[in-house]
Amino acid sequence: MDILSVIGVFLGFIAVVGGNFLEGGQLASLVNFPALLIVFGGTLGATFLHFSPHIILKSIKNLLLIVRPRKLTLDKQIGKVVRWSALARKEGLLGLEVIVDKETDPFAKKGLQLLVDGNEPEVIRDCLEVELNTIEHIEMQAAKVYEAMGGYSPTIGIIGAVVGLIQVMQNLANPELLGAGIATAFVATIYGVGFANLFFLPVANKLKLQAYALLQSKELMLEGITAIAEGENPRNIELKLSGYIS
Numbered sequence: 001m002d003i004l005s006v007i008g009v010f011l012g013f014i015a016v017v018g019g020n021f022l023e024g025g026q027l028a029s030l031v032n033f034p035a036l037l038i039v040f041g042g043t044l045g046a047t048f049l050h051f052s053p054h055i056i057l058k059s060i061k062n063l064l065l066i067v068r069p070r071k072l073t074l075d076k077q078i079g080k081v082v083r084w085s086a087l088a089r090k091e092g093l094l095g096l097e098v099i100v101d102k103e104t105d106p107f108a109k110k111g112l113q114l115l116v117d118g119n120e121p122e123v124i125r126d127c128l129e130v131e132l133n134t135i136e137h138i139e140m141q142a143a144k145v146y147e148a149m150g151g152y153s154p155t156i157g158i159i160g161a162v163v164g165l166i167q168v169m170q171n172l173a174n175p176e177l178l179g180a181g182i183a184t185a186f187v188a189t190i191y192g193v194g195f196a197n198l199f200f201l202p203v204a205n206k207l208k209l210q211a212y213a214l215l216q217s218k219e220l221m222l223e224g225i226t227a228i229a230e231g232e233n234p235r236n237i238e239l240k241l242s243g244y245i246s
Contacts, residue, residue, distance in 0.1 A: 005066045005206060012198035016190075035160050035188035039195070042156035047149050051141070058138060059145035065210045066203055072217045078241045081224030084112070085234040093118065093229075107131060107218050111225035121229040128222045135218060139211035143204050150200035157192015161185040220244045 020030060048056065087095050097116050103109040110131065114124045164185025220241055227237045 032187040035184045038160035039191040043153045046152045055141045059142040062142045066206045082234050082238045085228045125226050143207035146200045147204035150196040153196040154192045157189045160188025
């Protein structure tokens with residue numbers, strides 16, 4: 001579990017609420033349903049228009065990665081590739097056929113199948129790079145959903161502020177109604193800027209880091225399988241792949 005993500009979310013929002021309290025404000029002053037509806041409704045609407053349903057669903061699924069990152073053990077992957085290489089040198093590439101059925105990673109399984117089928121190293125690399133590029137596109141687009149929300153949210157917050165001020169102008173003759181409009185104006189701005197900088201943009205960056213880690217893991221596997229296809233010595237493969245661990 002990524003405890004820093006949990007601490008970061010709570011610390012950010014507690015800082016805002018605590019600062020408001022120290023200034024003599026109350027929690028109720030930061031709660032405004034019309035402002036919440038404008039900012040979140042508008043942000044979600046713009047985001048849904050921006051991205052495809054597939055990417056939106058992927059971004060929701062990936063949100064869990066900020067607290068439960070993927071367990072990517074590169075050292076274990078290197079050990080696995082080295083064992084495959086030793087088996088291939090001992091029994092030939094067809095000896096890897098029993099490994100294909102046991103492999104749970106679809107990317108590695110595809111590479112092993114290409115090896116067993118006797119494809120040239122260039123063909124194996126090209127096929128795996130196509131899949132790697134697809135994985136990169138999907139993962140980065142999922143992260144960009146929150147990046148886009150971080151861009152839309154402050155702007156929608158300004159729209160909420162303008163809407164609140166319009167209500168103020170329309171009720172200048174009724175002083176008792178001015179408070180609600182002014183509250184909506186300022187709280188909408190707080191919602192827009194606060195959630196963008198305390199949640200949406202940090203989440204986007206955290207998901208990008210997770211995407212980079214996943215891509216590094218896949219690149220390691222690609223290089224390892226290609227090296228096996230080229231007939232490299234298992235020891236050389238291990239030394240080569242150890243460069244991914246620093």
